[in-house]
Amino acid sequence: MTQDLLNRIDQRTRLAGHNRLALLLFRLGGRQLFGVNVFKVQEVLRRPGLFQLPGLPSEFVGVADVRGRSVPVLDLGLSIRHPERDPNPENAPNYLVVTEFNRSVQGFLVSGVERIVNIAVEDIHPPPELGAENSYLTAVTRFQGELIQVIDVESVLADICQSRMDATLAPEMALPADAPPMQVLVVDDSRVARSQIRSVLEQLGVTATLLSDGRQALDHLLQVHAAGENPAERYAMVISDIEMPAMDGYTLTTEIRRHPGLAGLYVLLHTSLSGVFNNAMVERVGANAFVAKYSPHELAEHVLFRLNQVAAAQMAA
Known part of the structure; x- marks a missing residue:
């Protein structure tokens, strides 16, 4: 570089x-x-x-x-x-x-x-x-x-x-019929972005929990952990924006990695910010992947890759 x-x-x-x-x-x-x-x-x-x-x-x-x-x-x-x-x-x-x-x-x-x-x-x-x-x-x-x-x-x-933002995914972009039910935690302060991501997840056959900033998300995950549930088992992945009030996505990812009860969560950063340095940022803060807004098909491909990993692991257990 x-x-x-x-x-x-x-x-x-x-x-x-x-x-x-x-x-x-x-x-x-x-x-x-x-x-x-x-x-x-x-x-x-x-x-x-x-x-x-x-x-x-x-x-x-x-x-x-x-x-x-x-x-x-x-x-x-x-x-x-x-x-x-x-x-x-x-x-x-x-x-x-x-x-x-x-x-x-x-x-x-x-x-x-x-x-x-x-x-x-x-x-x-x-x-x-x-x-x-x-x-x-x-x-x-x-x-x-x-x-x-x-x-x-x-x-x-x-x-x-x-009309350019809306998209219908191809039928083959869905989980197998015998895949276990899964949830995804979505964190984004933009109502448009939350709606777009939810639409993609619903077409993939996945339930979405929607929150509007990193602080809400961290508090929610800590509550799940305190109740005796493993957040990484409740949520197949976290899709988080970067620029948000109260707590940004970089800090949310860092806090997730620091906490032993949350560290196993899969984090996909999803941001409208452009730039060739985003992959380096992902590595530095400890996220698993990055995808730029907004391409519904590319987002779906990233999500489906992760969901298939989780489904395979659960069915093999």
Whole structure:
């Protein structure tokens, strides 16, 4: 590996080891401050000229030419129906935040970019329960006394491109009819991601337990262990996101490996973050495997490989 690659791995593991989240802070018009995981951000530019492409979904305001690459662009304030967004075209958002996640590159127009901050994950909390399934907030926190709303940009994009995210698995991608019943623990703060993973697991014939952050997952697993049950026998595997409030996936994996009653759990890290260093991160924190979001067929292949291992072991016992 190159030194630059090693430096980026060290940067990620230092943040993970201290259970911290780096956020790019920005505004969408008005006073409210928003944040997005900085590791999803490639660069921030002054708003470039936009052009139209045939067949582009109507929610996209156009396409930008960014370093010779055509990047589809969303007006983020318009996409989440931000009440303080100025509808006057003369006050259009001034900055383009170019992001990469879920194996794709896209840009979001925002009104102003503030700074990058590192927030302790224990200071990042789930958003208030407002009974709205279409909320685009994944967390809330504070910086210097100011409220920060962390946007689930995966949900924003998925709601626009839902047909591309949904998938029906081939019939042969299922457990044998005589396989014992199995459960999988899913840990992800994104409602869209939880729904997508549950759909894959249901098609594979597996029951899913869904939790929204690493702290909930660790507490749950410790409760299972304290009740006298082996968590590795209850759950064939744990599928965990990496970037989550309260406790990230790196720290969750580390805590699982440290606890003798949990260490036998199989952990698959499932993240929207792109980058060639993910396999090195998996090895460093002790996870068993990694798969990038979101490819339902690739996720299904990883899950099925593990489930077949468990089914074979149980039927041979």
